[in-house]
Amino acid sequence: MDQQPTAAGEIILQVDNLGKHYNGVSAVAGISFAVRAGECFGLLGPNGAGKTSAIRMIYGFAPPSSGSLRVFSLDVADDWRRIRSRVGVCQQDNTLDPDLSVLQNLLIFAGYFQIPADQARERAEELLHFFALEKKREAKVGELSGGLARRLTLARALINDPELIILDEPTTGLDPQSRHLLWEKLHALRARGKTFILTTHYMEEAAQLCDRLVIMDHGRILIEGAPTGLIEAHVGSSIIEVSGADQELVDFLAERKVEFDRMADRLVIYNKGNAEIEQAVRAGFHSRQCTFRSATLEDVFLRLTGRELRE
């Protein structure tokens, strides 16, 4: 295979004005971004934002409706085979083969990549070890717990030693232990120079793992940047939450042009580190329950995409 390792910083994925319609309904409405070698790039957004649709176009499962897409500087429509041989995909749905054992899942998947049998075996053993699945090698896939199945899916996605690893919600439904184990493994892989595209609904995870991320909604990109930069720019460093919506407090904040979100049972105040506001809330509204905390990516996410439920 003509597999040249990509130099650090080189653009691995270039997405320009990419769109996808299903029967005239737009799922991805013209998104653009680029991912460089060695980066971990996050695609965030509420349910139905178009993350999976975008990912399916990247590995050549679904043809784009509009725009252009280049992976390793290759065109997906023509060079999909070469692209897929260098990409590992962990799909959102469980697509493990339930008719096969854990080890067979890896070996047969290696066969789809035309990896020679002895090399496949070696690689499979390595991956079983890496994901602590050795004891389960003969187990049926249907007998695995959610966390183990996810680990196997990830192991399977790495069977071809991919340069670009695409993870569509790799940690959804996992307990904290499994999630931390996966994070650890992802960090180890990053240290080996792999490039990642990651979607997740855990903002803490995105903040921890991603160098850069976009937040999407309704098929469009709302913002792009590094997690800390985005927090600083869109909600500021600190947040005050006050339970109970109090008209007096609302007026007070409006008068001082402090941004806040009003919910049924509480106020979220973006005081941007303004100590004066903090003092005033402490002094004037201490009878209520107040929480003073630092802002997180979740605040950015909710602020931009709204708090109502999707679909």
Add this chain to the structure above:
Amino acid sequence: MIRMSNISWRFLSVWRRNLIVYRKIWKVNFLVPLLEPAFYILAFGLGFQGLVQGLSYGGKALAYTQFMAPALIAISIMYNSFFETTYASFVRMYYQKTFDGMMTTPLSLEEIILAEIVWGATKATAAAAVMTLVLGLFGFVNFPQGLLIVPLAFLGGLAFGAVGMFFTGITPSIDMFNLPIFLFITPMFLFSGTFFPVSGLPEWAQTAALIFPLYHLVELSRACCLGLVETNPLLSLGYLIVFTLCFLVLGLTTMRRRLIK
């Protein structure tokens, strides 16, 4: 719709996957073709003894069981491949999402679907081979030309595997396979010269039977087992090949439309 460049020998890796799964329960898989012909021969041989004296086919007098035995092989080819690419492929496609997983590798959808059809044909061939041996022991198959059943079974398996895949491509749900089975498979099972010669039917029904791929498969199966035919075997062979090619294209096209959105 179908790109020829999307078809390569890589499809064999998917075929191999199915073989490995099949081998896990190969004993069960071989039990059916081993016992099924024995059941039929016993039932019809003993049960029809007093009712059917024998019949004339291709200008020769045959015992009823002799007439029916080659048709059993053809029917088994049809069922094995058709059920593989309908129910079994549908389960892999829809419930197990096996094809979705494969689509992250350098396999094309065309290769995956082709592999499923070829796998159905392989399974049919294995069953037909076992049945031919069993029926040969009963004295219903003339050897060595009876061995021609093996390539014939593969062709027949491709034909019915391809039709099955076409129905998988258009069926809204797994329960709806009842419809093609009721309207297509069952009439063929009954009226393809399987249990009585087509020559005994009215003229129009004889012509209608020529449309059934199973009729031609039964004809060719009798040619292999007994060396007797009532239709030109080249016509039957040509029909099966054209039928297979048409439904290969239709199967690939409908599955592509179904899965690539």
